[in-house]
Amino acid sequence: xxxxxxxxxxxxxxxxxxxxxxxxxxxxxxxxxxxxxxxxxxxxxxxxxxxxxxxxxxxxxxxxxxxxxxxxxxxxxxxxxxxxxxxxxxxxxxxxxxxxxxxxxxxxxxxxxxxxxxxxxxxxxxxxxxxxxxxxxxxxxxxxxxxxxxxxxxxxxxxxxxxxxx
Numbered sequence: 001x002x003x004x005x006x007x008x009x010x011x012x013x014x015x016x017x018x019x020x021x022x023x024x025x026x027x028x029x030x031x032x033x034x035x036x037x038x039x040x041x042x043x044x045x046x047x048x049x050x051x052x053x054x055x056x057x058x059x060x061x062x063x064x065x066x067x068x069x070x071x072x073x074x075x076x077x078x079x080x081x082x083x084x085x086x087x088x089x090x091x092x093x094x095x096x097x098x099x100x101x102x103x104x105x106x107x108x109x110x111x112x113x114x115x116x117x118x119x120x121x122x123x124x125x126x127x128x129x130x131x132x133x134x135x136x137x138x139x140x141x142x143x144x145x146x147x148x149x150x151x152x153x154x155x156x157x158x159x160x161x162x163x164x165x166x
Contacts, residue, residue, distance in 0.1 A: 031043070051069075055110075079098060108130075
């Protein structure tokens with residue numbers, strides 16, 4: 001097991017000898033127990049790295065060792081606390097609120113799914129905490145890096161790796 005370290009206060013991500021700038025949520029960092037849906041806070045803690053979602057035509061899948069799949073046009077992630085599928089991947093359209101995984105910007109060209117609030121999900125404790133590409137501004141609670149940095153790091157990640165946000 002290897003650890004991706006995120007120093008939230010410094011805006012720095014390290015993995016072994018590799019270091020890069022990163023962005024966290026607009027609400028800063030918070031204890032996972034204090035995380036609430038929509039607060040823009042990045043939860044502190046150690047989170048499993050489950051796998052990768054890639055946008056077809058935007059990035060190559062070469063060398064990825066984590067489980068991965070292509071994002072499809074109707075892929076979403078439930079962010080509705082009333083949804084029985086809260087903080088889970090869902091198909092769109094749907095009767096409950098869900099984030100569309102196909103965005104107009106490039107932030108979700110690469111989505112590394114983190115194991116925050118997923119065993120089991122507690123409604124309202126935060127959904128869709130991802131590691132994704134930088135939007136040039138703070139995230140909604142995720143960790144983000146520039147495309148070149150993500151593409152350098154992605155092939156190095158493997159099953160059982162974790163992200164520790166401090």
